[in-house]
Amino acid sequence: MNKKERLEKILRKTKKVVIKVGSAVITKEDEGLNYQVLHNLTYEINRLVKAGYKVVLVSSGAIACGRAKLNYYKKPISLTEKQALAAIGQAALIQAYEDLFQQYQIHVAQILLTAEDLSLRERYLNAKKTLETLLKWNIVPIVNENDTVTTESIKFSDNDILSALVSGTIEADFLIILSDIDALYEEDPRINPKAQKIREVERITPEIFSMAGSKPGRLGRGGMYSKLLAAKMVTSMGIPVVILPGREPLVLEKFWSGEEIGTIFWAEERKLNMRKLWIKYYIKxxxxxxxxxxxxxxxxxxxxxxxxxxxxxxxxxxxxxxxxxxxxxxxxxxxxxxxxxxxxxxxxxxxxxxxxxxxxxxxxxxxxxxx
Structure with missing residues (x-):
């Protein structure tokens, strides 16, 4: 079975999808939200919802939004300043999604999480039930880290990891990571422009991790290494992952139609029940x-x-x-x-x-x- 046939077989069974979008994709540096990208993203999610898919959106961008709103670009900034900027920016971020999805008669719900919310069993189960209820009602949950109250001890390393944990929580069929880097490369393309793309990965090995480089993203905390950590976590749960170019118009439609785009990480055989996966990945x-x-x-x-x-x-x-x-x-x-x-x-x-x-x-x- 070739790659296209294999993907088609998986997509035929896919019902629940987690889509993660990073700050560098949906914001313009020093300008706030990139509404053209947001229009494209919400249009494509609308098409998925109308086609019967259950979609959870994990969206970064609150701090970047807050910075742009206040024109506050001092570096470095303290944790307290980040929390204040997130409080300001999160309001603008969720309002933008509310307005854009409204034109398709799709309701959204805001869910803000800390690592503690998923590491404590009762709160984890409550979050799971809430997400499942929203999906049952055909509402799109928009998940972000609760930066306004989080501290280093209860912080996710970044939203790539958050999207992985959300994928496990709802037992998704696919995790889609929309990135400013369009695929996994043999080397960091920002350092070596001639680096070759890797189109599919059977198993995430130390050799694959060595391809990632150590630079974080333009605006967010995560980089390709973080995305590989998330992918390794999710594929071990039996869920495939794909990294796609987030700013490309109709990128989800292109992927669904089998176009050679991004990098897909095939799922491994799931060996642990959900409780043991929770112990392995969710608890510090x-x-x-x-x-x-x-x-x-x-x-x-x-x-x-x-x-x-x-x-x-x-x-x-x-x-x-x-x-x-x-x-x-x-x-x-x-x-x-x-x-x-x-x-x-x-x-x-x-x-x-x-x-x-x-x-x-x-x-x-x-x-x-x-x-």
């Missing part, structure tokens, strides 16, 4: 547990839960139910999991006679990490 570890060779063999080779007897030491101050990393004697991070005891309780159990029988992390709450 609050501590570390160092384990001996016997515990390593038990959890990796025999699929056992982690018992207190296999723990060498505990690092960090964390409550019961927190996410921790499991580290072997060589210093390698083997797994993440949700603990049944606080760090204080674990330290007490280590010297207790009952320690051998105490289950620290149940195997259903333990996820192995790739080396």
């Amino acid at each position: 570890p609050e501590g570390k547990i160092y384990i001996d060779e016997g515990a390593e063999e038990a959890i990796l080779k025999r699929g056992k839960s982690l018992l207190i007897g296999g723990i060498i030491s505990v690092e960090g101050n964390f409550p019961k139910g927190a996410c921790v990393e499991c580290i072997n004697m060589k210093g390698q991070i083997l797994a993440k999991g949700l603990v049944n005891f606080s760090s204080e309780e674990l330290l007490k159990l280590k010297i207790s006679r009952e320690k051998i029988n105490k289950e620290v992390i149940h195997r259903d709450n333990l996820v192995f990490l790739e080396p």
Whole structure:
């Protein structure tokens, strides 16, 4: 099966789509929103919605909007200034989408998230139910990071990662990343203009990551490396990803019709249930547990839960139910999991006679990490 046939087969089964658009795509530097690009984007999403697709739009641009509105281009800017600019710009951003979608009789909903909203189980499930209800009502959710209240400790690294997490949350069929760079290249085309495009990627390996370069985007925090991180996360969930040139007119129609455009990352076989994917990707570890060779063999080779007897030491101050990393004697991070005891309780159990029988992390709450 060639690439076009393979894509056609996937698109025939596609019903739910997440579209991520970056600041550099929908804004003009120092001028605010690029309304021509927004007109094109909303027109194409309208066509998808009218064709029966469920669409979630993850849109950057609030801070860039706020800067343009106030003509505020001082660099660098503090976190507090970014939060204030986001508050000003988010209003303009959502109003623009509201007005543009209204001409197609499509309602939109604003959803602002922090990493904490998706890492705490109850809030994650609430966000999931809200998104699913909006899609059921044929409303287009417009998702952005809640920059006005976020801090470094609860910040997504960028909206590429946010779009990946949203894709997993709604169990999307496709993630489309609209970028100012039109595809993945063998090298960064901003450094080497002769770099060749990569049209399809079977698996995101270290060699693929080495092609990304380290420069961030023109206006946003993310660059190609960030997009590859998002793609690796999403493809491991069994969801394909495509990076497309975001400012090109009718880019979604061209992609749907099989035109050779952008870079597609084919989905891998999904090996984890959604709960384990949530533990693996959504939760930030609050501590570390160092384990001996016997515990390593038990959890990796025999699929056992982690018992207190296999723990060498505990690092960090964390409550019961927190996410921790499991580290072997060589210093390698083997797994993440949700603990049944606080760090204080674990330290007490280590010297207790009952320690051998105490289950620290149940195997259903333990996820192995790739080396």
